[in-house]
Amino acid sequence: MSEALQTRVLRTEEDLQAVAEVGRRLLYPKRVKIKVGLGTCGVAAGAQELYRALCEQVAERGLDVDVARTACIGLCQREPLVDVQVPGCSRVLYGDVSAEMAAELLDAVLGDTVLTEHVIARVDEDEDIITGSTHRVAAERTIEEVPTFAEHPFYAAQRRVAMRNCGIIDSDSIEEYIARGGYRALYKVLTEYAPEQVIGIVSASGLRGRGGGGFATGRKWASCRKAHGDPKYVICNADEGDPGAYMDRSVLEGDPHTVLEGLMIGGYAIGTGQAYVYVRQEYPLARQKLLQAIEQAQQYGLIGKDVFGSGYDFDVRIARGGGAFVCGESTALMASIEGRVGEPRAKHIHTVESGLWEKPTTLNNVETWANVPVIVTRGADWFASVGSEGSKGTKVFSLVGKVKNTGLVEVPMGITLREIIYDVGGGITDDKEFKAVQTGGPSGGCIPVEHLDLEVDFDRLSEVGSMMGSGGMIVMDEDSCMVDVARYFLEFLADESCGKCTPCREGNLRMLQILDRICKGKATMDDLALLEDIADVVKTTSLCALGKSAPNPVLSTIRYFRDEYEAHIRDKRCPAGVCRDLIEFSIDADACICCGRCANECPVDCISGQKGKPPAKATKADREKGKAGRPFQIDQERCIRCGTCFDVCPVAAVERT
Amino acid sequence: MPTVHFTINGEPVSCERDAMLLDVALAHGFQIPALCHHDAMEPYGACRLCLVEITQGKWNWIEASCTYPVRDDGIEVLTHSEKVARYRRLNVELLLARCPESEAVQRMAREMGVETVRLPADGADKCILCGLCVRVCEDLIGVAAIGFVGRGPERRVQTPYDEPSQVCIGCGACAELCPSGHIRIVDDLNTMTRRIEPFNTEHRLVPCPECGRGYVTEKQLEFLRRRLGEKAAAALSCATCRARIRATELRRACASTTKTL
Numbered sequence: 001m002s003e004a005l006q007t008r009v010l011r012t013e014e015d016l017q018a019v020a021e022v023g024r025r026l027l028y029p030k031r032v033k034i035k036v037g038l039g040t041c042g043v044a045a046g047a048q049e050l051y052r053a054l055c056e057q058v059a060e061r062g063l064d065v066d067v068a069r070t071a072c073i074g075l076c077q078r079e080p081l082v083d084v085q086v087p088g089c090s091r092v093l094y095g096d097v098s099a100e101m102a103a104e105l106l107d108a109v110l111g112d113t114v115l116t117e118h119v120i121a122r123v124d125e126d127e128d129i130i131t132g133s134t135h136r137v138a139a140e141r142t143i144e145e146v147p148t149f150a151e152h153p154f155y156a157a158q159r160r161v162a163m164r165n166c167g168i169i170d171s172d173s174i175e176e177y178i179a180r181g182g183y184r185a186l187y188k189v190l191t192e193y194a195p196e197q198v199i200g201i202v203s204a205s206g207l208r209g210r211g212g213g214g215f216a217t218g219r220k221w222a223s224c225r226k227a228h229g230d231p232k233y234v235i236c237n238a239d240e241g242d243p244g245a246y247m248d249r250s251v252l253e254g255d256p257h258t259v260l261e262g263l264m265i266g267g268y269a270i271g272t273g274q275a276y277v278y279v280r281q282e283y284p285l286a287r288q289k290l291l292q293a294i295e296q297a298q299q300y301g302l303i304g305k306d307v308f309g310s311g312y313d314f315d316v317r318i319a320r321g322g323g324a325f326v327c328g329e330s331t332a333l334m335a336s337i338e339g340r341v342g343e344p345r346a347k348h349i350h351t352v353e354s355g356l357w358e359k360p361t362t363l364n365n366v367e368t369w370a371n372v373p374v375i376v377t378r379g380a381d382w383f384a385s386v387g388s389e390g391s392k393g394t395k396v397f398s399l400v401g402k403v404k405n406t407g408l409v410e411v412p413m414g415i416t417l418r419e420i421i422y423d424v425g426g427g428i429t430d431d432k433e434f435k436a437v438q439t440g441g442p443s444g445g446c447i448p449v450e451h452l453d454l455e456v457d458f459d460r461l462s463e464v465g466s467m468m469g470s471g472g473m474i475v476m477d478e479d480s481c482m483v484d485v486a487r488y489f490l491e492f493l494a495d496e497s498c499g500k501c502t503p504c505r506e507g508n509l510r511m512l513q514i515l516d517r518i519c520k521g522k523a524t525m526d527d528l529a530l531l532e533d534i535a536d537v538v539k540t541t542s543l544c545a546l547g548k549s550a551p552n553p554v555l556s557t558i559r560y561f562r563d564e565y566e567a568h569i570r571d572k573r574c575p576a577g578v579c580r581d582l583i584e585f586s587i588d589a590d591a592c593i594c595c596g597r598c599a600n601e602c603p604v605d606c607i608s609g610q611k612g613k614p615p616a617k618a619t620k621a622d623r624e625k626g627k628a629g630r631p632f633q634i635d636q637e638r639c640i641r642c643g644t645c646f647d648v649c650p651v652a653a654v655e656r657t
Numbered sequence: 658m659p660t661v662h663f664t665i666n667g668e669p670v671s672c673e674r675d676a677m678l679l680d681v682a683l684a685h686g687f688q689i690p691a692l693c694h695h696d697a698m699e700p701y702g703a704c705r706l707c708l709v710e711i712t713q714g715k716w717n718w719i720e721a722s723c724t725y726p727v728r729d730d731g732i733e734v735l736t737h738s739e740k741v742a743r744y745r746r747l748n749v750e751l752l753l754a755r756c757p758e759s760e761a762v763q764r765m766a767r768e769m770g771v772e773t774v775r776l777p778a779d780g781a782d783k784c785i786l787c788g789l790c791v792r793v794c795e796d797l798i799g800v801a802a803i804g805f806v807g808r809g810p811e812r813r814v815q816t817p818y819d820e821p822s823q824v825c826i827g828c829g830a831c832a833e834l835c836p837s838g839h840i841r842i843v844d845d846l847n848t849m850t851r852r853i854e855p856f857n858t859e860h861r862l863v864p865c866p867e868c869g870r871g872y873v874t875e876k877q878l879e880f881l882r883r884r885l886g887e888k889a890a891a892a893l894s895c896a897t898c899r900a901r902i903r904a905t906e907l908r909r910a911c912a913s914t915t916k917t918l
Binding site: 324341509 | 667696700701702704705706708719721725726728744747748751752754755776777785786788804806807808810811864
């Protein structure tokens with residue numbers, strides 16, 4: 001590592017090459033390298049302990065093995081993830097590796113075997129998306145018994161562009177980033193292109209903002225370049241607030257330099273060297289990685305005065321958000337950076353003309369910025385060759401909910417929902433029926449089974465009443481009650497509304513109250529009409545995009561699952577058996593085997609009976625000896641309808657009605 | 658500034674580019690209801706009652722006119738279309754449920770033909786959160802004694818930590834602008850105190866040197882002196898006495914002019 005620390009200001013392509021060489025030696029050392037996925041997702045699953053255990057083992061045994069860090073490798077379902085690289089050999093990804101397995105893993109690696117039960121896939125060749133070249137990892141030997149990433153269903157349909165370095169490089173190492181083509185795009189832009197040419201390339205690529213709106217990035221930059229005002233600003237929006245979505249966090253944790261490089265290219269294009277990254281307080285690791293990346297880039301002269309001797313100066317600051325969902329909205333975000341309360345304003349004067357401190361400002365989100373360096377080096381045509389008619393490139397989704405493989409997936413635009421859920425996601429957990437998929441975060445819509453073959457892009461998703469949003473994707477199965485789902489998201493939105501405008505503040509609250517009544521079986525059909533009226537006024541007259549999209553969960557569930565609403569209202573019945581006030585648990589006395597597990601597990605002790613042989617099987621002798629049981633019964637008055645008895649009964653004698 | 662030509666309810670109207678639509682419409686005599694708008698302050702866009710329907714080519718949408726800068730020739734604005742009436746009614750219904758006691762909202766609801774409120778009228782006070790008080794205090798007076806706290810349905814106007822404000826000068830501009838009757842100035846001329854309700858700040862009143870009535874708070878007078886210097890002398894007596902003094906002066910001046918003629 002001492003080599004890496006001797007930094008100097010980079011001026012030429014040769015300088016960049018020299019650092020890349022250092023990085024390559026770190027990436028592909030001449031000894032065994034074990035990388036642990038230490039993104040927030042990995043850490044939560046115990047990767048930190050595993051990392052420590054591996055380090056201790058290596059030190060104790062005096063092994064010549066590199067134990068290294070990387071960030072999210074993607075298949076979060078199988079965290080902690082470990083990537084093992086033996087020189088000249090296929091690299092192998094393992095999942096579900098606990099700290100206790102450290103010794104076992106090392107033994108297997110040194111003994112030239114694989115831990116079959118934990119193997120996920122192998123890599124023979126690393127693709128460098130930036131240059132289009134490849135690096136042969138398995139130069140001497142491929143491990144044939146392990147499937148390749150292309151053969152693994154979770155990775156087969158994926159195309160990693162924005163996340164090209166995530167899980168491959170150590171995000172603490174700028175050298176590794178440069179080894180994978182990092183800062184080449186910046187060099188090219190600063191030494192070869194005029195700002196207008198950069199905007200031309202980005203426009204031609206068809207890149208649209210990944211933060212939700214899907215606005216054409218090139219057009220945004222062009223308007224900002226044209227706008228009058230000095231200084232101008234570029235901002236990276238890393239205020240990812242959607243529950244269950246973490247793609248921006250993973251990119252920042254796994255590859256912070258790509259975001260910085262993107263910002264620099266964007267800044268050069270619109271004519272400014274002043275940048276901000278707005279990161280939410282809840283992302284401490286992302287912020288720390290970013291700060292470190294900035295420091296490293298400064299040491300190499302990539303951030304500062306006269307970058308690559310081009311005369312371009314660049315400075316970037318980090319602004320911390322307090323975690324309000326509304327601060328992801330551009331005007332609220334800028335108000336927050338300025339130190340004011342994060343509330344949106346009407347946007348008829350666009351932020352590209354009057355944004356941060358009323359100066360022309362370009363705001364794009366993490367994923368958008370991460371795509372920029374690739375577009376510059378590979379060209380607009382290359383980028384536009386991936387994707388659908390109106391949406392080019394790839395999109396990162398956080399695939400969560402009732403699918404077998406949850407995690408971060410980056411797929412080409414235009415892929416169908418079915419492919420994402422059934423191929424990448426591996427289908428529904430426990431092979432239950434698919435019911436709906438919620439896309440676009442809390443204010444997206446729920447898409448039902450009839451649209452499973454929908455091609456996922458910005459336009460198709462809004463046509464069916466949902467949206468791309470920042471890429472949340474929550475899969476629901478037959479056990480999800482769609483009214484309850486709408487209520488859940490609305491609860492979040494009502495709470496996160498800033499409260500400035502009437503429809504969003506009052507309307508979301510009233511919709512929530514009505515949904516509450518529906519779930520309790522206390523609503524009438526008039527309430528449903530009122531719910532639709534309020535959803536309409538909130539959508540049409542709210543001030544900002546939070547309000548305008550807040551009714552989406554309600555509107556889309558009414559549109560596709562009206563029968564469920566009516567069942568709750570008319571029949572006082574929850575078809576999915578979720579809404580507690582509308583269900584009842586009872587035990588079928590004939591089926592009960594008198595094992596007593598339900599009574600043991602019941603948290604409120606409302607189940608009574610006698611353990612023993614079921615009455616039907618008990619003989620007279622059993623009865624005389626007191627060995628006969630009495631079927632268990634639930635006291636409905638005291639039952640809280642948690643469903644534990646239903647889940648634990650070994651013979652399905654508990655009925656839910 | 659270039660001029661933009663367009664129509665409101667079919668009538669041709671013109672204005673400077675980027676003028677706010679509500680201001681233009683009101684200046685041309687069109688009636689548009691609004692609760693968070695005030696001529697002296699920046700447009701805010703909170704109450705969503707000044708909605709209008711705009712048609713531009715193939716596009717047609719509902720817009721809050723207070724924050725809409727008129728930029729394009731030929732837009733067609735409707736201030737009282739069926740659509741506009743529907744959305745205004747719904748927003749008033751929401752406001753009325755929040756503050757059933759507020760006369761201003763009741764009146765507006767009556768005018769818009771809202772007969773029954775389908776929501777539980779469960780709001781605790783009269784505040785409609787239009788923000789006029791907060792904005793006048795911060796932007797025009799420059800004091801910022803009150804502000805919004807809480808988010809979403811929890812939002813309310815309050816002094817910091819709900820304690821009596823240290824910076825409030827008791828000028829009462831907040832109450833003056835409050836459209837809903839939520840904020841009130843309560844002067845007690847016996848004890849010479851002023852309370853601004855519901856912010857629980859109390860002030861001592863200064864008697865008018867002419868008539869002895871309490872007319873200004875000590876802090877306000879101090880504030881005026883600091884801000885206006887010598888010009889503050891104009892505020893050293895109450896409004897009634899000031900008018901009387903001016904009238905006397907004027908009468909004297911007129912009398913002397915007539916004499917010379």
